[in-house]
Amino acid sequence: MRLSDEIAAYILHMMESAGDGEAELKRNELAEELGCVPSQINYVLTSRFSPEQGYIVESRRGGGGYIRVRRVKLDSGVSPFMHIVNAVGYSLNAASAQAIIENLLYQQIVSPSSARIMLAALSDQAYRDVSVEQRDKLRASLLKQMLTALIT
Amino acid sequence: MRLSDEIAAYILHMMESAGDGEAELKRNELAEELGCVPSQINYVLTSRFSPEQGYIVESRRGGGGYIRVRRVKLDSGVSPFMHIVNAVGYSLNAASAQAIIENLLYQQIVSPSSARIMLAALSDQAYRDVSVEQRDKLRASLLKQMLTALIT
DNA sequence: TTGACTTTGACTAAGTTTGACCAATGCGGT
């Protein structure tokens, strides 16, 4: 198993255990416990706990420093689809697209089959006929079209 | 026996053994084991494990990377999706795509929201960045990927 | 002989791990 997956799993587990869905950790401590360099923790935080994936991370340095990871709640009221459509620019890579859809699924905003359809449409597998340079543009465009279709 | 057939047989065998109809492999490892260049694996995947043939391929690069091949085939008779995937060729115009999806919806094989998503993904609206000559190919590819993802 | 299919390898892209160096915070001592 990948080291970064272990770290992610550990943090997720911390979040489960704490009743409030929030994990607070000390970078150096956790690194030592899991046998990795401290900066690996940062890597995991940016690659697996990004806002795109529905998390916010706060931290403080110095004595008594900490890192806190929280699962973000959606603003009720505004359509989350609209929010994403506005946030996505004119280019979107496969990993980000996947993160966005998986988050929508996790939040139960879309059904599993809707998520599967969108993941399939956004994966590079479908873009054989499209030049590599244009794939991310196409992906952004497709995501926006699909989400917009869900608003009405 | 052709090299590519050996590779295909090997992957098929992995899938049998696994029980869940899923094979996970490491490209370089497999290539070494079978004495071929790594890119030959990709050739086999595209030529023998396409959606038409009832497979979904996922992969990941980097440390701990993998290629996963999943069988979704249930028989084209059993799955209306598979039937369409086989019938659609390598090119599909917007009107035909729309007709196919609307028929699936009419037959209540897919939900209204699934249909909406697919219609959005197959409409020309999303293909601004794709040359006109390639749109129909992309559309065919997208439809096949999406429907294949819905099987099982 | 031609055209579809196969094989190969050089080049590219993505994801992970590590470590050297940087920045912020708080606490004591003056």
Added chain:
DNA sequence: ACCGCATTGGTCAAACTTAGTCAAAGTCAA
């Protein structure tokens, strides 16, 4: 207050580990 330093976390780029792409060259049957 101020300074200095211990204690934390942050950044960044190099090295590494995989997989993907593309086009040239080879094979083989119609």
